[in-house]
Amino acid sequence: MSEQKSRRGCLWPMWPHDSRPTHEYCGAKRHPESPYCEYHRRKAIRDFETEPRQTFIPRKNAA
Secondary structure, X not given: OHHHXXXXXOOOEOOOOOOOOOOOXXXXXXXXXXXXXXXXXXXXXXXXXXXXXXXXXXXXXXX
């Protein structure tokens, strides 16, 4: 039953990006039509008008 509850909540991962997944999620009430709560939804959507642009530099492929 707790698994169903977590699936209904915000699906923003709560573990550090560079570590092994713990499969713990925010779990707060989701924003309508989004897998995330309002806070994480705003964090996930980029604003290209106010965000500084960065030049894309592709990595070299390993030999």
